Amino acid sequence: MTMLNGEPVDSSVPSTGAPNAVGAQPGSPPVGFRGSPTVPAQGVDPSNRSIGRILAIIGLVLAFTAPPFGILLGGIAGAMLKPEKSPIARWAVIVGIVFTVLTVLATIAFLVFIWWTTSLAVCVGGTTALPFCN
Numbered sequence: 001m002t003m004l005n006g007e008p009v010d011s012s013v014p015s016t017g018a019p020n021a022v023g024a025q026p027g028s029p030p031v032g033f034r035g036s037p038t039v040p041a042q043g044v045d046p047s048n049r050s051i052g053r054i055l056a057i058i059g060l061v062l063a064f065t066a067p068p069f070g071i072l073l074g075g076i077a078g079a080m081l082k083p084e085k086s087p088i089a090r091w092a093v094i095v096g097i098v099f100t101v102l103t104v105l106a107t108i109a110f111l112v113f114i115w116w117t118t119s120l121a122v123c124v125g126g127t128t129a130l131p132f133c134n
Contacts, residue, residue, distance in 0.1 A: 031063035052080030054090075060090035064098060 056077035063070025074092025081089060 042103065045068060048080060049084070052077045054085070055080065056086050056089040060088055060095065062094035063092045067096040067099035067103060 055073050059070050059073030059075075059077055061070075062073060074089045074096060078086060078089035078093065117124050
């Protein structure tokens with residue numbers, strides 16, 4: 001026997017009705033109750049939009065410094081902020097793509113220049129055994 005508000009309560013009687021059903025006892029726990037109810041904390045954004053905005057800004061910064069990672073984070077932020085159509089995330093992807101293409105072209109140009117200067121130096125040195133020295 002348990003005491004509730006100074007009156008005895010018989011807890012040995014099983015309940016026949018579902019919790020929160022019509023006719024349920026007042027003060028009964030809600031359906032699926034597993035402890036104290038969860039209350040969202042004040043200032044927490046439950047949809048994680050603030051995280052998406054932060055990722056968009058980081059993606060834009062990385063689009064200039066490490067373009068592939070800028071594309072990746074811009075895409076993730078754009079997916080997180082899809083209903084809002086974040087322009088920062090869109091620009092992170094665009095700038096990341098442009099800088100990635102420019103980096104690939106600059107690398108190819110640099111390798112062609114190195115090959116050209118090396119082959120020119122070998123041919124000027126008097127070695128004509130190479131097929132490209134005429």
